[in-house]
Amino acid sequence: MQSEPLVLILASRRRVLTGSSRSLSRAYANGELVRVRAGVYCSKPAWLAVKAWKRYSATVAAVAAMEPAAGFCYLTALRLWRLPCPGVPDHVHMITSSPHKAGKLPSTTRAAKDPKTGFTGLEDVRGYGVARHHWEANIVQVRGFAVTSLVQTVMDCLVRLELPEAVAIADNVLGRRRIEGESLTRVDLEQASAGLASAAKRRRILEVLSLADEAAESVGESRSRALIHVLGYPPPVPQHSFYDHEGFIARTDFFWPEYGVVGEFDGDAKYLDDELLGGRSTREAILAEKKREDRLRALGYTVVRWDWKAVTDPEVLRRKLEGAGLSRRKSPPRGPLPLA
Structure with missing residues (x-):
């Protein structure tokens, strides 16, 4: 179940409704509010209670509220298009028509210091700056935000990530x-x-x-396939179905028939997401996976599993694949391997 979005309070709207926004300034000084951007506030307890993605999305909304003509691009547009983003960005990415305005600015999210401790409460909470990019853009509307078109957003990210x-x-x-x-x-x-x-x-x-x-059925599966390529291992057969005398066993993520190796990416959601569990308990799901794996091994296959750590650390995945008996067909590229 998804949590509710953070509620932003605009000083300009408060002035229209009440004739003054001084109450916001007082609440900020008393440590009750966080100033997300100049003129945009949020409850401090709520801000601290949510995860980083929620704070990032609220910062994007705050920028849009104060700059209605803003067009979002790159990783911010990727998020608004609901495509997989490699971690929470450090900046809100925007288009600018002026090359002189291109560049990065630090976060302006602030909270007042507690007079007793001298701390704001945001010391360990990341804020998000603004990065302005000067390039041609095709702007469209997506869920109330001006963003680069889907094809441009995808192209901008594919060539940079x-x-x-x-x-x-x-x-x-x-x-x-x-x-x-x-x-x-x-x-x-x-x-x-x-x-x-x-x-x-x-x-x-x-x-x-x-x-x-x-x-592809998951981001982890997609990243695994690309990293297998980067590491120099032979391409696997994706989504291969296996059967034994009892009938259907499984459709696996990866299969290397020449090595007799089955590869599976295990994300946490497989064992924690109610929809993916399909009414089973986590314990029942783990037991079903074990039985499935036993049947594959009974057919003579080696089964190797990995999780998110392996798709963000190439060395971990390399050790797992080599441990299963795979050999590289080519040398990996020189220089650092892609990391998250």
């Missing part, structure tokens, strides 16, 4: 499972990439599309 993050976005926006909002086709992205001036960016888009799989 690490490969596992880019593939996760492509899988989602191309996938049949996308249920929230508009989707794209491979042709859409190929045509958009053809218009890029940079040959390196065009090659990057084609590399992402070569790895994309519309049937």
